[in-house]
Amino acid sequence: MANARKLDKRRKSIRNIRKITRTMELIATARFKKAMERAAAATDYTRRITEIVSDLAAAGLEVSHPLLEPRAETKNAALLVLTANRGLCGGYNGNALRLAAQRRTELVDQQQINTIVDVSGKRGISGLKFRKIPVEQTFTQFDDQPKYEQVESIANAYLEKYVAGEIDRLDVVYTRFVSVSRQEAVVETLLPLGKLAGDAKPGGEAATMYEFLPSAASILEEVVPTSFKVKLFKCFLDAAVSEQIARMVAMKNATKSASDMIKSLSLTYNRARQSQITGEIMEVIGGVEALKG
Amino acid sequence: MSKLHVSIVTPESTTFDREAEMVVVPLFDGEAGILAGHAAMIGRLAPGELRVTAGNETIRFYVDGGFVQVLNNRVSVITGRSEFPNKIDVAAAHKILDDVKINADDKFEMVELKNRTLAQARAQLRVAQKNS
Numbered sequence: 001m002a003n004a005r006k007l008d009k010r011r012k013s014i015r016n017i018r019k020i021t022r023t024m025e026l027i028a029t030a031r032f033k034k035a036m037e038r039a040a041a042a043t044d045y046t047r048r049i050t051e052i053v054s055d056l057a058a059a060g061l062e063v064s065h066p067l068l069e070p071r072a073e074t075k076n077a078a079l080l081v082l083t084a085n086r087g088l089c090g091g092y093n094g095n096a097l098r099l100a101a102q103r104r105t106e107l108v109d110q111q112q113i114n115t116i117v118d119v120s121g122k123r124g125i126s127g128l129k130f131r132k133i134p135v136e137q138t139f140t141q142f143d144d145q146p147k148y149e150q151v152e153s154i155a156n157a158y159l160e161k162y163v164a165g166e167i168d169r170l171d172v173v174y175t176r177f178v179s180v181s182r183q184e185a186v187v188e189t190l191l192p193l194g195k196l197a198g199d200a201k202p203g204g205e206a207a208t209m210y211e212f213l214p215s216a217a218s219i220l221e222e223v224v225p226t227s228f229k230v231k232l233f234k235c236f237l238d239a240a241v242s243e244q245i246a247r248m249v250a251m252k253n254a255t256k257s258a259s260d261m262i263k264s265l266s267l268t269y270n271r272a273r274q275s276q277i278t279g280e281i282m283e284v285i286g287g288v289e290a291l292k293g
Numbered sequence: 294m295s296k297l298h299v300s301i302v303t304p305e306s307t308t309f310d311r312e313a314e315m316v317v318v319p320l321f322d323g324e325a326g327i328l329a330g331h332a333a334m335i336g337r338l339a340p341g342e343l344r345v346t347a348g349n350e351t352i353r354f355y356v357d358g359g360f361v362q363v364l365n366n367r368v369s370v371i372t373g374r375s376e377f378p379n380k381i382d383v384a385a386a387h388k389i390l391d392d393v394k395i396n397a398d399d400k401f402e403m404v405e406l407k408n409r410t411l412a413q414a415r416a417q418l419r420v421a422q423k424n425s
Contacts, residue, residue: 038305045304048371052335052360066402148304152373156406163402210364213336214321219360222337226359229373233304 004276007269011262018258024088025251031144032244038145039177039237046230053196053223059209061216063196065224067162070192074168076114077107078136078158082174082239083124085140090253092175092246093123095185096239100124100173101131103187107171116167120236144244146236155229162191174235175242183242190231193224295329299345301354301370308375309354313347316368318361319416327361327368334363340416342378342423343370353378355420357413378424381417389414 057063081100083093100117107115119125120139128135141150161167170191175183212219299316301309316327319341338361343354359372393414395407 041306042304044307045302045371048302048362048369049360052362052371055335149374156410160403160406163400163406165400209333211332211334213325213334218321219335219337222358222360226373230304 004269004272007265007272011265011269014258014261014265018255018262021251021254021258025248025255028244028248028251032241032248035144035237035241035244039234039241042230042234042237046234049223049227049230052219053227055210056212056216056220056223059212059216061220063220065193065220067159067191067224067228068193068196070194071168074111074113076116076167077169077171078161078167079104079107079115079117080158080170080172081117081119081121081124081128082142082172082235083119083121083127084239084243085122085143087123088250089243089247090250092243092250093121093127096173096175097124097127097131099185099187100128101133103171103173104133113169142236142240144240146233146240148233151233151236152229155232158191158232159225159228167191172232172235174239175246177238177241177245180245183245188231188235190228190235193228193231196224196227295366297327297329297331297366297368299368299370301343301356301372301375303372303375309345309352309370311347313345315346316370317344317346318368318370319343319356320361327363329366331363331366331368333365334361336361336363338370338372340413342416342420343375353420353424355381355417358409378420381421383418383421386414386417386421390418 053063079100081096083096087093100119104115104117107113116136117128117133118137118139119128119135120142122140125135125138125140139154158167158170162170169189172188172190173185174188176186176188177183296312296314297316299309299311299313300307314328317324318327318336319339321337321339324341325336338356338359340356340358343356345352345354355374355376355378356370356372357374359370362369362371389410393407393410395404399407
């Protein structure tokens with residue numbers, strides 16, 4: 001039977017771990033709520049942009065823009081991977097990295113496209129290093145509340161590269177937030193943009209006749225890059241929300257496992273203690289018997 | 294007189310949302326004032342100063358381009374960034390003016406992108422100076 005004191009020590013240390021994981025769970029929950037609020041604000045913005053696009057479409061304007069058209073030949077691509085700066089969040093980083101590596105192989109080996117990989121998050125940087133994938137740019141400034149300004153500067157850099165012909169396509173690997181109980185790592189092609197949301201219902205119920213200043217075409221010119229930036233921002237927000245959820249779930253499980261472990265350790269400890277006492281009583285009785293004899 | 298409802302929406306938050314008498318927005322080709330009863334309109338904004346007159350106070354914002362949508366006395370300003378004039382980072386704007394240079398062999402779209410960045414920096418300085 002194991003040493004009772006050793007068991008007790010172990011139980012204490014697991015209690016401490018449980019305290020830590022429980023706190024981390026609470027922190028992740030609080031951050032998740034905040035991140036969720038920001039995502040909601042961004043949704044409001046996106047909705048209005050979508051409205052404008054559908055108004056433009058309703059006005060009979062053909063939606064076309066260089067950023068929307070796929071290039072005739074894709075020679076250079078960029079892959080942006082969004083991961084967390086910190087670990088302890090279950091499969092969150094691993095899933096995104098696995099998908100990124102898979103995508104990169106697809107682009108480089110199967111389609112012979114020159115691919116540069118950019119990564120956000122310390123975990124992603126070390127993960128890609130481990131997989132021996134060369135990384136062009138790294139970002140570590142994004143935490144649970146990505147700033148639009150920061151994302152915008154990255155978006156502008158990509159736009160510049162795309163316009164200059166340095167890249168012909170941009171894929172983003174991130175963890176999409178589907179619902180509180182479901183997040184999945186996905187690859188999304190942001191450049192070329194393809195279709196704009198809201199473009200799908202031409203004519204529809206052209207309820208209001210808008211006056212476009214200076215012209216519908218000019219507004220379209222502005223809408224397209226803006227939608228790209230917002231889409232990228234949404235990716236960052238989704239990744240941030242998913243990270244907090246992943247951490248929340250991971251820590252919840254850790255707390256639960258710690259509780260289970262404490263329970264089973266307590267059982268063994270009590271048994272060990274009991275048998276120790278029994279042993280001692282037997283010794284005493286044995287001694288008394290010996291004296292009598 | 295009926296009033297306007299003005300809201301300024303950025304991707305991060307709704308920075309302004311209340312009733313007002315008049316809004317002056319920096320349209321792409323000059324300022325435009327909007328009063329209650331304005332016709333439905335979608336306008337493209339240039340970086341510049343946005344003024345909201347509510348009661349007897351005038352609230353000023355710097356907006357980073359974007360759009361304005363007017364519909365049924367509701368004015369929605371949709372912009373990447375809105376800032377109070379005293380919060381503008383003048384040093385950063387100066388740095389952009391110094392750093393960004395347009396080269397002769399830049400492509401057309403590239404020149405446009407750079408021009409935009411420069412225009413934003415200039416507008417920030419202008420708004421900051423005017424309100425300092």
